[in-house]
Amino acid sequence: MAASARRVPVEERLFSLVLALLATEQGLTKAEILSTVSGYATRFEVAADRANLERQFERDKEELRELGVPLETVDATGAEGDTKLQRYRIPRSRYQLPDDIVFSPEEYAMLTLAAQVWREGSLSTDSRRALTKLQSLGVRLDDAVIGFAPSIRTRDAAHEPLTAATDRGQQVTFPYLKPGQTAAAHRTVSPLALVFHEGRWHLHGHDDRVDARRTFLLRRIVGPVSLTGSPATARPTADEPARVLDELAALWRSTVATVRVRPGSEADVVMRNRPGTDEAEAGLQVHATDLDILADELAAFGADVQVIAPPSLRNAVRLRWEKLVQTHG
């Protein structure tokens, strides 16, 4: 393998790196890795390539960590922080799936279905890789019909950068169009959880400018999400996502609009099919997390819908129609 000049594919170099770092107890220094591991070694002999190779190694380490490979850096005793003397290794005990983790065919079928929930975007990449790793266990899928999976889209452009920043504990900044305002404002946030509630993705985080927790709708993040370069000021607790979901559910239960619909109309059918809708004398009692979004949905029904309460929702719906008359009249 040594002196062949062929270009080694990226996955082969990464594979060799994993094998080399798994095999070493005390770890390998960067120089040892670059001069011996297949994929680096042939290029190491060309001095002009050395700096590129070091940068390549930095990116490779990041790629392995993203894939869940527990790559450790060990400082040499008495030389803390000296990158030349640091050693790298992958401890087998942290790399290896514990032996007692096995899945029955039913569990495997359910995990396959769970992976299919994500059909696009970063979560589909993550779940596809998870399925590949599950296949290492060799569980055979029953012939039983898997049936129909409910899917969730992660079509908001903010999803991937927010997931990555949360994973790495990084602070982010993004332009946010607060409902009821016409211009976006930049927010600086330490992300804590991404939750899917009532058909929409929400980011919960610590807003570092106002020093308080806030929940943002991903669809209202109207520009790129960038890293500020600072670490997040807060880190999620284990129950964070569940707690945020509970809060949103409580908000949904307590936010009620009263709406009259023309009997038999589309508005009538759709509003009755909405989870939680009740009939009262004053009109249908409709639940929502965000009245501004409910205003968008109600305004779409035009003359078939009449908002009774709250007054703010009445106004929001009217304003949408008035704007259309002004623009097109």
Add this chain to the structure above:
Amino acid sequence: MANRPAPLKAQDKLAFLLALVPYLIDQVRVTVDVAAAHFATTPDEMRKAVMLIAMSGTPGADGTYTHETLFDIDWDDFEQRDLIRFRAAPMEDKPRFSSREAAALLAGLQRVAARPEFAARVDIVELMSKLARGATGAPAPFAVRAGELAAIQATLVDAVTARRRVRIDYVTTRGERKVREVDPMSFDGVDDAWYLRGWCLTRDAERTFLLDRMASAELLGPAEVHETAGDSDELFQGASTDERVTLSMPLAGLPLIADYRGPSDPVRIEGDRAIVTLRIAHWGILGRIAARLAGGVEIIEPVSARLAVADWARAALAAHGDETDRDADDATDDATGSNSV
């Protein structure tokens, strides 16, 4: 809507190699075809992967790759009988999940956990704890609220599984009520919306029905099988008779009208506005699109569409009564409370 997998990156290929090694070793002896089927790949890709593994290894104590530190396969079996059998392997560990991989499956599980056919056979709490223990780090903080099963939904699930014809009372986007008999083909949930796709016997054609628009659904006798030409991933198809409408909207709003846009509908970016041409079945849909974007849409052409939207909005205002109180609080500050923005 189409389900297009992203091209495989080096990380995907690495995950495949890391998973493939322990699988092949556990199998002891396996044909290329069986291994390829297990990993849902082609026999050719499987052969390539096995060759790559067979030439890999670990640098020995002196930093060189030698026979003792390389993977070794039975080359006769491999080349002559398409069989994979390892004779030596410097690594055979099954890889853990990354935090994000575990989180993606955990959140997906929250979504499907409500399904009755699993509830009886799988201990979901136990399954989730195994996944979390199988990750390198704490799972990334995602959560998904389990969708509730409405009565109509349960009926349609039954119809698809048992291949039964259904009669639905449906309201169209034109606001017309129709009773339709449908032989179901699939029932798909996308975000919080559910779609029944099937053969409409009234129309004698394949149609897609949105669950939200069904006033009721009842099971009838057995469904028949119909010849379809359809691409099952494409839920929305414009008809050739549809009108073309060009509108100007905020660029940021484009994802919000994704389900009205066909794959070939043109879009032009002008500053922070997007100029989009859509195919619209009838003018009534325009008001809906415009309202969905909080009124921030201008129809550019045709003129008849501009007039139709203005009339639609005037009629809505007239039916609603009273004047707008411009001093009232905007809707959202009420709605989201102190913890949200």
